[in-house]
Amino acid sequence: MNTEFAQRSFGILILVCAGAVPCVVASLALAQSPAVTGNPAVSATALAADGLQIVSLAESQDSDSINGKPSHIRLNGKLWVVLNHPLPDGAKNYALFLNDEEIKGLDPAVVTSYRSQPAVLFTLKRSSVNDAFWRDLLGSPRSDHVYVRVSLGRQSGAGPSDRIAGAPESAHFGLEVFTRLDLGLAAGAILLVLIFVWGHARTRTTLRDNLLPQLAPSQQPYSLGRSQMAFWFTLIFAAFVVLFFVLQDTNVLTSQALCLMGISGATAAAAIAVDVGRTSPADVTNCALQALGLNTYEDVQRVQQEIIVRQQQLAALPPTSPQRTQLQIEINDRGSILRTYHDKTRPFVSQGWFKDVTTDINGPTVHRLQVVSWTAALGAIFLYSVYRNLAMPEFNGTLLALMGISSAGYVGFKVQEVNS
Amino acid sequence: MANIKHVVVLMLENRSFDSMLGRLYPGDANYRGLTLLEYNNYQSTGYGVWNDKGMLPSTATIPDPDPGELFTDMNTQLFGTPVRPETPADMSGFAQSYATQPGKGIYAPSAVMHYFTPDQVPVISTLATTFGVCDQWHASAPCQTWPNRFFAHTGTSLGCVNNKDFSIPFTAPSIFGQLQAAGVSWRVYFHDMPQSILLKDVWLHAVTHYRGFSQFLADAHSGTLPNYSFIEPRYFADLFGVFSPNDEHPPHNVVHGETLIASVYNALRSSVCWTNTLLIITYDEHGGCYDHVRPPAATPPDGWVSQPDQFEFNAYGVRVPTVIVSPWIPPGSKIRNPRGGDGTGTPFDHTSIIKTVRDLFLAGTGQLTAREAAAPSLIGALSLPDATNLGPPSLTPSAVQATLAQVSTLASGEPNGIQAALAAASHNLPANAPASVTELPADGMPLTPASYSTVTAAAATATDRIKSFLGV
Numbered sequence: 001m002n003t004e005f006a007q008r009s010f011g012i013l014i015l016v017c018a019g020a021v022p023c024v025v026a027s028l029a030l031a032q033s034p035a036v037t038g039n040p041a042v043s044a045t046a047l048a049a050d051g052l053q054i055v056s057l058a059e060s061q062d063s064d065s066i067n068g069k070p071s072h073i074r075l076n077g078k079l080w081v082v083l084n085h086p087l088p089d090g091a092k093n094y095a096l097f098l099n100d101e102e103i104k105g106l107d108p109a110v111v112t113s114y115r116s117q118p119a120v121l122f123t124l125k126r127s128s129v130n131d132a133f134w135r136d137l138l139g140s141p142r143s144d145h146v147y148v149r150v151s152l153g154r155q156s157g158a159g160p161s162d163r164i165a166g167a168p169e170s171a172h173f174g175l176e177v178f179t180r181l182d183l184g185l186a187a188g189a190i191l192l193v194l195i196f197v198w199g200h201a202r203t204r205t206t207l208r209d210n211l212l213p214q215l216a217p218s219q220q221p222y223s224l225g226r227s228q229m230a231f232w233f234t235l236i237f238a239a240f241v242v243l244f245f246v247l248q249d250t251n252v253l254t255s256q257a258l259c260l261m262g263i264s265g266a267t268a269a270a271a272i273a274v275d276v277g278r279t280s281p282a283d284v285t286n287c288a289l290q291a292l293g294l295n296t297y298e299d300v301q302r303v304q305q306e307i308i309v310r311q312q313q314l315a316a317l318p319p320t321s322p323q324r325t326q327l328q329i330e331i332n333d334r335g336s337i338l339r340t341y342h343d344k345t346r347p348f349v350s351q352g353w354f355k356d357v358t359t360d361i362n363g364p365t366v367h368r369l370q371v372v373s374w375t376a377a378l379g380a381i382f383l384y385s386v387y388r389n390l391a392m393p394e395f396n397g398t399l400l401a402l403m404g405i406s407s408a409g410y411v412g413f414k415v416q417e418v419n420s
Numbered sequence: 421m422a423n424i425k426h427v428v429v430l431m432l433e434n435r436s437f438d439s440m441l442g443r444l445y446p447g448d449a450n451y452r453g454l455t456l457l458e459y460n461n462y463q464s465t466g467y468g469v470w471n472d473k474g475m476l477p478s479t480a481t482i483p484d485p486d487p488g489e490l491f492t493d494m495n496t497q498l499f500g501t502p503v504r505p506e507t508p509a510d511m512s513g514f515a516q517s518y519a520t521q522p523g524k525g526i527y528a529p530s531a532v533m534h535y536f537t538p539d540q541v542p543v544i545s546t547l548a549t550t551f552g553v554c555d556q557w558h559a560s561a562p563c564q565t566w567p568n569r570f571f572a573h574t575g576t577s578l579g580c581v582n583n584k585d586f587s588i589p590f591t592a593p594s595i596f597g598q599l600q601a602a603g604v605s606w607r608v609y610f611h612d613m614p615q616s617i618l619l620k621d622v623w624l625h626a627v628t629h630y631r632g633f634s635q636f637l638a639d640a641h642s643g644t645l646p647n648y649s650f651i652e653p654r655y656f657a658d659l660f661g662v663f664s665p666n667d668e669h670p671p672h673n674v675v676h677g678e679t680l681i682a683s684v685y686n687a688l689r690s691s692v693c694w695t696n697t698l699l700i701i702t703y704d705e706h707g708g709c710y711d712h713v714r715p716p717a718a719t720p721p722d723g724w725v726s727q728p729d730q731f732e733f734n735a736y737g738v739r740v741p742t743v744i745v746s747p748w749i750p751p752g753s754k755i756r757n758p759r760g761g762d763g764t765g766t767p768f769d770h771t772s773i774i775k776t777v778r779d780l781f782l783a784g785t786g787q788l789t790a791r792e793a794a795a796p797s798l799i800g801a802l803s804l805p806d807a808t809n810l811g812p813p814s815l816t817p818s819a820v821q822a823t824l825a826q827v828s829t830l831a832s833g834e835p836n837g838i839q840a841a842l843a844a845a846s847h848n849l850p851a852n853a854p855a856s857v858t859e860l861p862a863d864g865m866p867l868t869p870a871s872y873s874t875v876t877a878a879a880a881t882a883t884d885r886i887k888s889f890l891g892v
Binding site: 279283284285287288290291292293325326328329332333335336337339340344 | 659660662824828831832847868870872873874875876877880881883884885
């Protein structure tokens with residue numbers, strides 16, 4: 001496979017994983033046509049026997065009807081269901097149905113009024129009881145609103161299942177999934193993380209090994225351990241931000257997400273420990289470069305500058321000057337030092353992200369490729385799961401063990417790498 | 421006559437005969453080794469020859485620091501005075517020369533009186549007893565490395581006694597040039613920078629005739645060795661590869677030189693070329709290490725006289741360890757000039773290499789210098805009727821490898837004489853080897869002093885320039 005193609009492909013995959021959340025959010029913001037979930041038409045069986053009917057929907061007592069319109073009502077918001085007659089036996093036995101499905105676990109409805117008409121007030125609260133319902137309703141969003149059909153009915157076990165519905169134009173509305181402000185804040189937060197973690201990666205050592213201080217930051221090879229850690233951090237952070245804004249809930253992190261961060265963090269830390277604890281080829285080269293007088297990249301730049309200065313001095317001297325020989329020798333010596341430097345540091349210079357993380361000094365390695373592949377696979381699953389279910393995924397133990405084994409294998413083989 | 425088709429020379433650095441092989445045959449009256457009664461006085465204290473038991477790095481690197489090896493140092497070592505007198509050498513000033521070295525280390529006089537026992541240097545000792553040892557092989561002149569190495573290639577040093585005195589390229593005709601002209605194959609195998617590349621005679625052929633040491637192993641394995649091979653050891657500590665020098669130059673660990681010798685022998689022994697091979701293992705000069713045999717008078721190679729010392733090159737240098745290896749040599753040979761086996765005849769020196777190669781491959785061609793003309797050949801030592809002394813199938817060198825810390829210490833230190841000289845001389849190499857006679861310089865250019873703070877810096881210059889010169 002063409003290396004550059006593979007590198008680009010994998011880079012794109014990572015970018016997709018890391019950036020998909022804001023991209024999806026952005027695409028939602030640009031969506032023009034509201035998608036209507038379900039059929040807004042009232043079902044034939046929805047009419048209550050006593051003639052009760054939903055005549056309107058509102059988001060507050062002071063607001064206009066939201067019938068058939070996008071609203072500002074969102075999760076944890078309040079919904080006024082306006083009826084043509086008061087409920088005959090109070091509201092406590094009635095449940096809210098959206099798209100003909102009962103929302104369990106809501107606080108008891110409150111009987112109230114809306115512009116002199118009887119109404120029932122519901123708080124659209126998410127809880128563990130109705131979590132699956134909200135996940136199905138709000139997951140895989142294609143717009144900033146999701147249209148729902150509203151009806152009332154007796155709670156499960158509270159009597160006959162007849163439902164109180166409304167006319168087609170009076171019993172459905174657009175439930176807000178997120179606001180444009182949310183979108184902006186989420187995108188901004190994610191963008192900041194992307195910039196600080198990945199955006200500076202080209203010129204700084206955030207994601208690089210930094211094993212040879214004599215190399216420029218942009219030449220340092222990318223680190224698999226750090227990249228993996230940054231990958232999961234970015235993904236989980238982005239998911240957290242999006243879920244927070246959509247669900248208005250900070251309790252979205254799962255133990256599996258923490259496990260993933262833990263595994264990646266431990267992998268990165270172990271990789272650094274391996275590098276620090278043993279004499280690696282980079283250590284040997286570092287030692288040799290120091291013997292050459294090159295302790296840092298600034299020393300390399302100094303030698304380059306010394307050559308330029310001497311070349312200028314040489315050019316200014318007459319051809320017969322006895323100083324020319326000495327200057328030429330000094331230029332040659334420094335040139336030799338730089339050529340040796342370039343020759344000996346070549347194996348440690350970054351060859352691009354994908355090649356760096358999948359190869360060691362001897363070439364491609366299976367243990368590195370394994371970590372990259374499983375990380376990408378789990379990342380894709382993670383991303384899809386967040387988008388589909390609006391929740392951090394619950395990876396099963398086997399998958400997490402697989403990730404752990406893969407990372408442990410990488411660290412184990414890295415010990416061998418540094419001894420090569 | 422022995423059927424020799426391949427001569428291989430491995431020339432190491434700066435060890436005296438007594439320091440390496442002085443106790444090879446203890447008590448043997450027919451072997452000019454140490455009796456353990458030898459000593460030098462310095463400031464009214466006698467320093468006898470001695471051995472440090474075991475073979476820890478602290479032993480294998482004796483003497484440390486490096487003894488003096490300038491012409492004046494050698495005069496002190498041989499005569500007790502830096503100016504060469506008319507009187508015969510009495511080998512009395514080694515301890516004095518060492519103790520009075522200018523430097524930063526502690527120059528304990530006894531260090532240069534140290535010798536290794538055969539069990540400490542088992543590779544060269546095994547080869548010496550299995551095949552033959554020359555106890556009458558002297559450095560060609562009581563001079564530094566380069567004069568003696570040039571003697572091995574050209575039969576002269578053109579009047580130079582110290583490395584820094586030379587103009588590069590060295591313009592004297594060499595055995596390589598004669599082999600080339602006669603269509604006899606030759607190669608120089610090297611580790612970092614070959615000193616012999618400073619010969620003008622090789623410049624036109626360097627690109628095709630200079631190869632890394634690994635190529636020697638490959639050529640031996642494939643049976644494609646040239647008629648004449650000259651092997652140069654690693655002179656510089658290579659911190660990038662964590663390689664210690666294997667030239668045995670004090671204070672470099674002799675164990676690594678032993679490993680090199682074993683590698684060369686094992687490659688030859690397992691080669692189809694083996695029964696037609698003569699291997700000469702020698703050292704360029706004694707490097708300030710003690711030897712008790714007085715260098716005899718020698719035939720001056722040419723009319724050159726050193727300046728300002730007025731040395732006429734009419735005396736040999738100190739004895740150096742030389743072991744002759746071939747299936748044609750009787751086991752346990754003690755090789756001397758058959759025309760002077762009692763030690764009074766012309767001894768072997770480095771020009772004996774040229775003489776032997778000429779006898780084998782260049783019969784009837786003109787000798788390079790009068791010194792070569794006077795030199796005994798080694799052909800007489802190949803006295804078995806058939807190649808029956810095959811020797812051990814292989815030699816196992818010490819498993820000791822240089823540590824990063826040891827190499828780092830060497831690589832971060834100041835370069836020694838040959839290291840600094842090689843780095844300086846590398847500036848006299850053109851960026852690319854000349855492709856035609858018209859591109860050859862008429863004369864050499866004096867070395868321009870260059871300062872290198874570390875061995876690694878000197879090595880960077882030397883190896884970078886040689887890579888450019890050879891186009892590799």
